[in-house]
Amino acid sequence: MSVFNGKKLYIEIVGESHAEKMTATVKGFPELKIDEEKLRSFTERRKPNAALFSTSRKESDNPVFSGLNGLKTTDNFSFDIFNENVKKSDYSPLYGKPRPSHADYARYLKDGALDFSGGGRFSGRMTAPLCVIGGLCMQYLNEKGVFIAAYVSRTGKVEGLSYKKKSVGYEEIIKKRGGIYPSLSDKEEMIKEIENAAIDGDSVGGIVECIAYGLKGGVGDNLFSGLEGKISSLLYAIPGVKGVEFGDGFNFGELKGSDANDGLFYSDGKVRFYGNRSGGINGGISNGQPITLSVAIRPTPSIQKPQKTVDLIKRENVEITVCGRHDACIVPRALPCVESAVAIALTDEILSEKYE
Numbered sequence: 001m002s003v004f005n006g007k008k009l010y011i012e013i014v015g016e017s018h019a020e021k022m023t024a025t026v027k028g029f030p031e032l033k034i035d036e037e038k039l040r041s042f043t044e045r046r047k048p049n050a051a052l053f054s055t056s057r058k059e060s061d062n063p064v065f066s067g068l069n070g071l072k073t074t075d076n077f078s079f080d081i082f083n084e085n086v087k088k089s090d091y092s093p094l095y096g097k098p099r100p101s102h103a104d105y106a107r108y109l110k111d112g113a114l115d116f117s118g119g120g121r122f123s124g125r126m127t128a129p130l131c132v133i134g135g136l137c138m139q140y141l142n143e144k145g146v147f148i149a150a151y152v153s154r155t156g157k158v159e160g161l162s163y164k165k166k167s168v169g170y171e172e173i174i175k176k177r178g179g180i181y182p183s184l185s186d187k188e189e190m191i192k193e194i195e196n197a198a199i200d201g202d203s204v205g206g207i208v209e210c211i212a213y214g215l216k217g218g219v220g221d222n223l224f225s226g227l228e229g230k231i232s233s234l235l236y237a238i239p240g241v242k243g244v245e246f247g248d249g250f251n252f253g254e255l256k257g258s259d260a261n262d263g264l265f266y267s268d269g270k271v272r273f274y275g276n277r278s279g280g281i282n283g284g285i286s287n288g289q290p291i292t293l294s295v296a297i298r299p300t301p302s303i304q305k306p307q308k309t310v311d312l313i314k315r316e317n318v319e320i321t322v323c324g325r326h327d328a329c330i331v332p333r334a335l336p337c338v339e340s341a342v343a344i345a346l347t348d349e350i351l352s353e354k355y356e
Helices: 036-044 088-094 104-111 124-143 170-175 187-199 227-235 249-254 332-351
Strands: 002-005 010-015 021-027 064-066 076-082 147-155 206-213 241-246 264-267 270-273 291-297 307-311 316-320
Touching: 010 124, 021 124, 036 124, 076 124, 124 147, 124 332, 147 187, 147 332, 170 206, 206 332, 227 241, 227 291, 227 332, 241 249, 291 332
Parallel strands: none
Antiparallel strands: 002 010, 010 021, 021 076, 064 076, 147 206, 206 291, 241 291, 264 270, 307 316
16 A cells, blocks of 8 residues: 555555556545546556557556546545456566566565566556546646646657757747657657667666646745655656656756856746746745756666576576566656646645635
8 A cells, every 4th residue: 555645635545566456545635527538538648559669468547436426526535447457477487586676676575575476566557546646636737727748858868858958948848749649759769769679678768857837936835845855755656767856957066056046037017037947946835937847767677688686485596588568668658647746746735725
């Protein structure tokens, strides 16, 4: 069981990748008339497609709700997502043999597990309920005039659009998200990079950038209640996320204060900024500018190339090849997951403040 206990929202997710189902319980959510088509379209983006580099596992991922008031959310509701395309036997040869860079060995240290079927409770499958909740939060935020858009700025060594390139505006980036691959900002080269890795039995990682715009200034607080910390904690709930930065992030390490600071000025009686290197957050509080952040996602650990590991039962060194159905790059499917994490964080903050 995994729990998010926010200021207003309480989220509990239970299940495993090859269990009968995954169950999510949500408390403290505002009343919202669910747009089923919008929710379906949002969660569909997390599912694999027919591309060469995508997993062949197909799941409907339709949430079965309980506790709703018709099509409206209540203060306490839940839903199930059933696993319909389970092939646990694919992992039989890996019994007791932890896959490198998966949670297998850490899980063994935690609870003594030796059955490494899929990722269990650490699997990317667990982001399916996360995206249902995130999709509902997106609908709530849209009613408040807040919108969130994520896109892939890098796959492997291929760079695409980035908010860090000052010549590229937010509007241009968001507009580029249309089409069959809305996540890929440099579609042809990025797909080629991923497909080459798939053909080689390997995988690639990438960078997801996300922009949240329309949020008013004054949301969040300092220290443990900071907006960056809140968003980051939810982003790290996504399997494969290994780094998070806001605004210019690690680039600040090579700048001088005179270059890094965002100057202020008045225009039409309102305070404006000359730049947004801080990513829309100062002191843990939103300043009214778009929130910009980037997320580093590691290459998929499940690859067909031989890898060195250990047999925990025989206590010997072995070499394995990971079978089963896997993505050569999980980054494109991570887009709604990133948007969901940000949406849940912002929804919890807005609910806890006097936000008009």
